[in-house]
Amino acid sequence: MAKKILVIDDEPELVRAITVRFEASGYKAIPAFDGQEGIAKAKKLKPDLILLDIIMPGMDGYEVCRRLKADPDTKNIPVLILTASGQRDLEEKCTSAGGNIVITKPFDTEDLLASVNKFIK
Amino acid sequence: MVKIRRGSQKRSARKSKLTSVNFKDGEKVLQSSQYHLRTIFDKNPDGMIVVDNKGVVCFANPAAESFFGLKKNQLLKHPFGVPAIDGEATELNILQKDGKTGTLQMRAVQIEWDKKPSHLILIHDITMIREAERLRCEVDERRKLDQLKDEFIGTVSHELRTPLATIKEFVSILLDEVPGKINVEQRDYLNITRGNIDRLGRIVTDLLDISKIEAKKMAIRKSLVDIVGVAKGSISLFKASAGAKNITLKLLFPERLPDVYADSDRVTQIFTNLIHNAIKFTPSNGKVTVEIKPGKKEIECSVKDNGIGIAPENKDKLFGRFMQIDRSAGGGPKGTGLGLSITKELVQMYGGKIWVESELDKGSKFTFTLPVLNSQTIFKEYINNGIKDAVDKGSAFSIVIISFNNFKAVFKKLGKEPVNQILSDLEETAKKTLRRVTDMVLKYKEEVVILLPDVKREDAFAVGSRIEDAVRAYFEQKKDSLGGVKIKYGIANFPDDAGNSEELIKKARDGRESISIKVSPFKSKQR
Numbered sequence: 001m002a003k004k005i006l007v008i009d010d011e012p013e014l015v016r017a018i019t020v021r022f023e024a025s026g027y028k029a030i031p032a033f034d035g036q037e038g039i040a041k042a043k044k045l046k047p048d049l050i051l052l053d054i055i056m057p058g059m060d061g062y063e064v065c066r067r068l069k070a071d072p073d074t075k076n077i078p079v080l081i082l083t084a085s086g087q088r089d090l091e092e093k094c095t096s097a098g099g100n101i102v103i104t105k106p107f108d109t110e111d112l113l114a115s116v117n118k119f120i121k
Numbered sequence: 122m123v124k125i126r127r128g129s130q131k132r133s134a135r136k137s138k139l140t141s142v143n144f145k146d147g148e149k150v151l152q153s154s155q156y157h158l159r160t161i162f163d164k165n166p167d168g169m170i171v172v173d174n175k176g177v178v179c180f181a182n183p184a185a186e187s188f189f190g191l192k193k194n195q196l197l198k199h200p201f202g203v204p205a206i207d208g209e210a211t212e213l214n215i216l217q218k219d220g221k222t223g224t225l226q227m228r229a230v231q232i233e234w235d236k237k238p239s240h241l242i243l244i245h246d247i248t249m250i251r252e253a254e255r256l257r258c259e260v261d262e263r264r265k266l267d268q269l270k271d272e273f274i275g276t277v278s279h280e281l282r283t284p285l286a287t288i289k290e291f292v293s294i295l296l297d298e299v300p301g302k303i304n305v306e307q308r309d310y311l312n313i314t315r316g317n318i319d320r321l322g323r324i325v326t327d328l329l330d331i332s333k334i335e336a337k338k339m340a341i342r343k344s345l346v347d348i349v350g351v352a353k354g355s356i357s358l359f360k361a362s363a364g365a366k367n368i369t370l371k372l373l374f375p376e377r378l379p380d381v382y383a384d385s386d387r388v389t390q391i392f393t394n395l396i397h398n399a400i401k402f403t404p405s406n407g408k409v410t411v412e413i414k415p416g417k418k419e420i421e422c423s424v425k426d427n428g429i430g431i432a433p434e435n436k437d438k439l440f441g442r443f444m445q446i447d448r449s450a451g452g453g454p455k456g457t458g459l460g461l462s463i464t465k466e467l468v469q470m471y472g473g474k475i476w477v478e479s480e481l482d483k484g485s486k487f488t489f490t491l492p493v494l495n496s497q498t499i500f501k502e503y504i505n506n507g508i509k510d511a512v513d514k515g516s517a518f519s520i521v522i523i524s525f526n527n528f529k530a531v532f533k534k535l536g537k538e539p540v541n542q543i544l545s546d547l548e549e550t551a552k553k554t555l556r557r558v559t560d561m562v563l564k565y566k567e568e569v570v571i572l573l574p575d576v577k578r579e580d581a582f583a584v585g586s587r588i589e590d591a592v593r594a595y596f597e598q599k600k601d602s603l604g605g606v607k608i609k610y611g612i613a614n615f616p617d618d619a620g621n622s623e624e625l626i627k628k629a630r631d632g633r634e635s636i637s638i639k640v641s642p643f644k645s646k647q648r
Contacts, residue, residue, distance in 0.1 A: 011283055017290035023297040055279050084282035086277060092557060105286035106322050111291045 002028040004045060004118045008064065009053035009082070010036030010103075018051065020091075025113060027120075035059030039067055042074045048120045052099070054083040054090075062097040069098030078119040082107065168225075168244030171234050172201045179234055185244055187477060188225055190218060205229035205240040212247070212475075223248040231518055250420055274332045281325045289318045327459040331442070334466045343471070343506075344561045345380040345499070346388055348420055348491070352411055355392035364406045370396075381420055381491040381501050383471040388491070394464045395424040395487050402485070403428030419473065419490040423524040427484035436477060440465045500565050500572075504622040506576040508615050518615040519581030521571040522629040526607035528567055534605065543603070544569055550595045554587045568630075578614040585612045 005027050007090060009015050012033060019029040030045060032038035034056055050068065054061035061081060068074045081094045084105040094102045101115050126422060139370070162169060167183030172178050181196045189196070210228050219222040226247045229240045251505070292315050295303060303311070349372075363370040399409040403426040414421045432440060442462045468475040472492045479485035494502075503565055507518040525531050526541075532540055545571045550560045561572045571588065573581055587608065596603060613619055613628035 010237040011287065014283070014290065017287055020294055020299060021290060024294070024297070084279045084286065092559070095557070105282045106289040106318065107286060109290065109297075109636065 002026055004028045004030060004047040004050070005033060005049045005051060005116065005120075006030045006038065006042055006043070006045065006047035007051045008032045008056075008061075009033065010034060010056040013020075021109060022116075026053070027116070031103055035061070035064040039071075039074075042068055042077065043071065046073075047077060049116060050077055050079045051116075052079055052081050054081060054085050054094070062093060065094070065097040065099050080115055080119070082112075130633055138386050140326035166246075167340055168242075168246075170196075170201065170238050170242045170244065171232070172205055172242060173234065173237055173239045175211070176200050176202070176204070179239065188215065188223075188244055188246065201242075203227065205242050205433040207231050207240065218250075224251045231492060250324075266279055270332070274329060278325065278329050284320070285318055285322055285325070289315065289322075292318065314635075324459075327463060330463050331459060334463070334470075343382050343384060343503070344498075344559065345384050345563070346385045348381050348388065348413055348422065349378060351375045351388045352392055352413060355389050355396060356411060358393060359396050363400055363409065366400065366403070366407070368400055368403055368406070369408045370400075371408070371410045372412075373410060375415060378413065378420065379493045380473075382494050383491055387467050387471065391464050391467050391489060392422070392424070394460045395489075398460065398487075399424050399428065399485070402426065415493075416490065419492045421488060421490050423482065423486055423488040425486040430483050430485055431477065431479040432481050436479065439477060439569070440475070461472055496565055498571065500563055501622070503572050503574075505623065507572060508625070510574060511615055512607075514575070516575050517577045517617070519573040519576040519578065519584075519610050519612065519628050520614075520625060521551075521553065521573070521581065521585050521610055522568050522626070523571070523592065523608060523610045524568040524586070524630070526609040527605075531606050535603075540567075546595060547592065549609075550591045551588050554584070554591045561576075562585075570629075576614075578612075578617045581612050585610065 005022055007018050007022075007029055009014050009018075010033055012031075015031045015033070019031060022029040030041055030047060032041050033057055038050070038052070041047075041051050052061050052064060056064075061083065065079050065081070068077065075098075078100045079098065081099040081102045082105060083090065083094075083102065090104075100119065103112060103115060106119060127234070144493065147414070163186055165182060167191045168188045169179055169180070169182045170185045171180035178196050178199055178201050181193060186193055186196060203211070207229050210226055213227060215223050215225060224247050226245045227242055229242045230247075232239055232241045234241075292311055294300065296308065296311050296315065298543075301453045335576075352372055356370055359370060396411065403409060407427050410423075410425045412423045412425065414423075419630055440461050442459060464473050468489045468491070473490040474487040475487065477485060477487050504520070510516070511518040535543075544564050544567070547560050548564045551571050555562065555571070559574050561578075563570045563572065569582070573584060576584065592608060596606070596608070611629040611631065613625050615621075615625050618628045619625040
């Protein structure tokens with residue numbers, strides 16, 4: 001069965017692009033357009049990996065990541081952070097929130113797929 | 122002016138038999154009190170002016186004269202010009218001798234002067250107070266502005282990069298023929314599109330860097346950097362682009378080099394900017410050489426090419442912004458014209474210098490230096506910066522010190538070199554347990570110090586126990602040769618345990634929280 005990747009990002013068009021890419025690479029992509037929806041879907045659908053945006057209206061990505069890592073149901077799911085933020089302390093903030101890896105937008109598809117493959121074998 | 126009626130005093134002196142004996146003394150008392158009064162008026166740093174009810178000045182002390190920059194005769198019998206309102210404090214701006222504006226505060230009280238109703242005006246110079254208030258406001262304003270700038274930079278970055286990500290991914294999807302086959306011409310156009318998306322992405326990154334430097338928001342993060350490692354890493358990024366032009370890319374470095382105290386990401390950025398340019402402006406089959414040389418107090422790094430070179434008249438312009446001496450020359454993707462300007466700013470930020478030697482058609486050599494500091498300077502700077510940061514951010518700073526519990530005995534038994542080896546091993550062991558780039562391990566005198574910026578007390582203990590496990594494992598391995606070594610470690614935290622750097626070091630050194638590790642060849646048998 002195809003591995004499931006939950007994509008949490010408030011940009012529907014980017015989510016669509018990533019979905020097309022993942023499906024073409026043999027993954028099943030599950031979209032979520034805000035933090036709340038993302039957490040709910042993570043708990044319910046138990047994805048193999050989560051792709052998480054940082055700057056979103058409402059709950060930001062750091063908080064989503066902290067909650068995912070605090071919940072026994074979701075804490076073992078690798079979280080790949082995908083962000084357009086230009087903050088320098090980004091990487092540290094993501095790591096301390098429990099994120100496993102950080103990729104900045106705009107990203108190279110090869111980098112994204114390589115990182116995903118690293119966590120789901 | 123002040124008149125004390127001597128007559129009446131004389132009369133009262135005469136009336137009394139007792140005082141009449143001391144008439145001469147009375148005169149003296151009178152003279153001395155007059156002298157006291159005059160002193161009070163003359164030497165008072167506050168101004169005193171008496172105006173009659175028509176507003177004409179009847180009296181002014183020297184302080185008042187100097188406040189207004191007028192002589193006594195220019196003040197006396199002249200209208201004062203400022204209405205005296207009893208009991209109310211009024212402020213008056215004046216032009217001071219140095220051309221700056223001063224502020225005077227005036228208070229008036231009703232008095233009788235030469236039997237006429239008048240006002241005594243007390244003048245107090247509050248220039249300094251107002252100046253301090255103004256400065257405080259300015260600082261607050263600047264802080265607010267900085268914060269706005271910071272937010273703006275963050276927002277602009279986000280807003281520009283998000284659509285770029287979507288465009289880039291869809292173009293890549295088309296290029297990878299996910300929805301269907303494309304022909305050669307379509308592929309060509311899409312490749313051009315993707316190249317320009319990347320260019321726009323680089324411009325956004327460069328502009329962000331420039332804005333951060335300008336807003337002084339570029340976080341200066343320093344730790345010990347293995348410069349050769351950074352150079353190797355930077356060079357490896359260019360294997361493909363150098364290979365495509367058949368350019369030989371070489372790194373020359375001496376065997377032993379001290380670490381520099383900088384930020385490895387930023388040093389990588391400096392190297393990659395220079396190597397990128399060198400490859401770009403060197404024709405096929407050329408040579409690019411990166412060389413690292415130790416200097417007295419710095420390390421000198423150079424990137425040399427045998428490319429097109431720079432005309433002498435262009436050398437000065439080179440490090441300016443949006444400077445592209447010859448846009449068509451390099452070929453390949455166009456630059457942003459910001460690279461060398463950013464490189465220069467970065468080098469300077471870490472206390473170094475950058476310059477270029479070049480000859481047209483022969484090649485260029487860009488050289489930059491980075492200072493080498495001794496471990497004591499680094500140690501102090503790191504702790505002080507860490508504490509300052511903790512104060513600014515309202516966070517914390519922790520240190521862990523690993524040392525010998527029985528240094529003298531160990532030193533006597535093992536000798537200098539082995540002890541040094543243990544310390545180096547401990548340094549490496551501790552380094553491996555750390556997870557953040559900002560954490561630093563330093564071998565300092567007979568200790569290994571682990572500096573943990575932005576780490577709370579309880580988290581420091583978690584790090585401490587990880588280090589303890591690693592150190593125990595190390596000694597377990599070496600127990601046959603290192604029997605009798607006793608190790609202790611202490612943890613201290615700012616602000617919980619100590620209020621300044623000296624206290625912090627002392628607490629970590631002698632702290633009650635220290636745990637000792639005994640290495641004994643019989644340890645495993647005893648268990």
